[in-house]
Amino acid sequence: MEDENGFEYSSEMKEYYKSDNVATKYHEAFSDDGSWRHKLIAKRERNAIETLLRKVPHETVLDIPTGTGKLAPVFADAGSDVLACDISENMLQIAETEYERAGISDARFQVCDAEEITETIDESFDVAVSLRLLHRVPTEVKRNILTELGRVADYVIASTAIETQFHSFRRDVRQSVLGGDERDHCYESPETTQEIFSDGFEIISSKRVLPVLSQERVYLLQPVE
Numbered sequence: 001m002e003d004e005n006g007f008e009y010s011s012e013m014k015e016y017y018k019s020d021n022v023a024t025k026y027h028e029a030f031s032d033d034g035s036w037r038h039k040l041i042a043k044r045e046r047n048a049i050e051t052l053l054r055k056v057p058h059e060t061v062l063d064i065p066t067g068t069g070k071l072a073p074v075f076a077d078a079g080s081d082v083l084a085c086d087i088s089e090n091m092l093q094i095a096e097t098e099y100e101r102a103g104i105s106d107a108r109f110q111v112c113d114a115e116e117i118t119e120t121i122d123e124s125f126d127v128a129v130s131l132r133l134l135h136r137v138p139t140e141v142k143r144n145i146l147t148e149l150g151r152v153a154d155y156v157i158a159s160t161a162i163e164t165q166f167h168s169f170r171r172d173v174r175q176s177v178l179g180g181d182e183r184d185h186c187y188e189s190p191e192t193t194q195e196i197f198s199d200g201f202e203i204i205s206s207k208r209v210l211p212v213l214s215q216e217r218v219y220l221l222q223p224v225e
């Protein structure tokens with residue numbers, strides 16, 4: 001499925017991270033050896049998730065996509081019992097090591113497509129967490145994934161990227177100076193994001209990950225009947 005800016009969700013998101021090499025590189029980028037920008041973003045993401053997680057019961061957590069286990073320290077501090085899922089076995093393998101390193105020895109790991117959570121997992125959770133997935137999926141897939149998350153958890157914490165004129169301008173300037181990727185991926189306007197995230201949910205709270213430098217915002221949602 002390709003969006004109007006040429007971003008191909010299936011190959012560039014679902015399949016992309018299945019490669020061993022990509023998983024290793026992703027992990028390195030956000031680890032202690034990564035760039036200051038990646039490390040700062042990872043730190044702020046963990047802070048945002050932790051703040052929202054602590055507002056609600058969080059004994060049991062579904063972390064999807066867990067990636068290489070960026071949130072393991074957050075769940076270790078919160079004392080949560082975690083099922084960590086991802087579509088990529090290679091990402092999951094690194095996540096196992098990260099969870100162990102964070103001191104969580106009883107986390108469980110499972111390959112799962114976020115579009116098919118209820119077909120794969122026969123369990124419910126206090127909270128389902130989804131960090132850094134929805135900003136790269138087309139609108140209808142966003143809705144589907146949010147619905148799936150809400151079906152298995154009392155609360156959902158999910159991040160997305162909000163497109164504003166400022167961020168579009170900032171990316172254009174960066175692209176013309178530094179080059180690199182100029183596509184818009186699957187970012188949505190503040191109004192569309194509000195509509196998508198309140199469709200079937202009450203928005204309890206939200207947090208910006210990093211003002212100015214990042215478009216990422218994390219939402220705490222409660223499914224409504």
Ligand SMILES: C[S@@+](CC[C@H](N)C(=O)[O-])C[C@H]1O[C@@H](n2cnc3c(N)ncnc32)[C@H](O)[C@@H]1O
Pocket residue numbers: 013014015017018064065066067068069070085086087088091112113114115130131132133
């Ligand atoms: C940018 S990484 C984010 C991982 C982690 N949450 C983090 O913040 O580091 C995106 C992850 O989404 C996974 N992914 C992509 N499409 C998926 C899908 N449909 N279901 C589950 N995982 C998916 C990829 O394998 C990858 O691990």
